[in-house]
Amino acid sequence: VISDASGGKQSLRLSGKYTIRKPEVVITSASVQNLYYNCGNTINVDVPALGEDYNPKFTATSASVLPSKSNKRKVTIVPTGKKCVLGVSSLTNGQNIKIDNITYKVIRPPKPxxxxxxxxxxxxxxxxxxxxxxxxxxxxxxxxxxxxxxxxxxxxxxxxxxxxxxxxxxxxxxxxxxxxxxxxxxxxxxxxxxxxxxxxxxxxxxxxxxxxxxxxxxxxxxxxxxxxxxxxxxxxxx
Incomplete structure (x- = not known):
């Protein structure tokens, strides 16, 4: 809506192409790159684009998922298979929105x-x-x-x-x-x-x-x- 010469309002139709980007999942961990079998692999999962609206929910295949009670971005994964797919969603505005799946290779701990x-x-x-x-x-x-x-x-x-x-x-x-x-x-x-x-x-x-x-x-x-x-x-x- 713009003002015309007579002081009135006039609507203009605009068209264009827009690219919708999926929010990026950022995984950080001070300890592991792969996941160790039957171990407590703790990672931090963040989606910076969502800011304070980020309310994560985690699922995983062939693994147990233990969310941290003190940090919503921290989760412990206990794999029981050869591969683990971590599903990341966010409960935003009353809806559970799927964000991404992250695939991990699971390796056995080295023997002592x-x-x-x-x-x-x-x-x-x-x-x-x-x-x-x-x-x-x-x-x-x-x-x-x-x-x-x-x-x-x-x-x-x-x-x-x-x-x-x-x-x-x-x-x-x-x-x-x-x-x-x-x-x-x-x-x-x-x-x-x-x-x-x-x-x-x-x-x-x-x-x-x-x-x-x-x-x-x-x-x-x-x-x-x-x-x-x-x-x-x-x-x-x-």
């Missing part, structure tokens, strides 16, 4: 490494071990994974058995040490002296690790799968 400490030092696999040595079997979490998701990088060992090859037959179990309730990153102590009193120098011994569990952010135990040979550490006593 199994280590033997002898008198506080990492065993090199070649030296002989004194019967009076203080031995500890521990796990070491992958550094990047632990840095990204420390609450999901906790571990337990069910037990550690001590075996001795006292004859030409299969090694026999001479002791067992429970890891229940112990932080496997600190380790499970294994006492040698009392169990190997009758063993002569040069006897081959083995530390046999039982089941290994990862404890996730919900305190759920997830069994870690290792090959049979990976669960044995051999040594020779002196």
């Amino acid at each position: 490494s199994i280590q033997l400490l002898v008198n506080g030092k990492l065993y090199n696999g070649a030296s002989t071990i004194n019967k009076k040595s203080k031995c500890v079997v521990r796990l070491k979490a992958d550094a990047d994974f632990r840095s990204a998701l420390p609450r999901d990088a906790r571990y337990m060992i069910s037990n550690v058995d001590l075996l001795s090859a006292r004859s030409l037959g299969a090694p026999s179990k001479v002791g067992s040490y429970s890891g229940s309730g112990k932080d496997a990153l600190k380790g499970v102590p294994v006492s040698l002296g009392n169990k190997l009193k009758g063993d002569s120098p040069g006897t081959k011994i083995y530390f046999r690790i039982g089941k290994i569990y990862r404890v996730n952010f919900q305190n759920k135990k997830v069994l870690e799968k290792f090959g049979e040979r990976d669960l044995y550490i051999g040594a020779v006593i002196k």
Whole structure:
């Protein structure tokens, strides 16, 4: 509507082409790029174009979605499949408006490494071990994974058995040490002296690790799968 020469109002019809842009979803996270399987992957999901009208609702395929109670833009995703599609909507002006779908690749957390400490030092696999040595079997979490998701990088060992090859037959179990309730990153102590009193120098011994569990952010135990040979550490006593 414009003013004409006589002071009246006149309507003009205008036509043109307009491009309607979908609001951009901005994902930020200080910890993860992919999503880790059965872990608490926390991300921030924002749609800056909506400003204060942004009232997000999240859905996900093959995953649980746990919205933050203190920050509406923060959500924790717990994937249970190989791929996860995060759906982002916003409840705006009384309507639930779909904004976008974001597809994530889901990867399994790296396995921890199994280590033997002898008198506080990492065993090199070649030296002989004194019967009076203080031995500890521990796990070491992958550094990047632990840095990204420390609450999901906790571990337990069910037990550690001590075996001795006292004859030409299969090694026999001479002791067992429970890891229940112990932080496997600190380790499970294994006492040698009392169990190997009758063993002569040069006897081959083995530390046999039982089941290994990862404890996730919900305190759920997830069994870690290792090959049979990976669960044995051999040594020779002196």
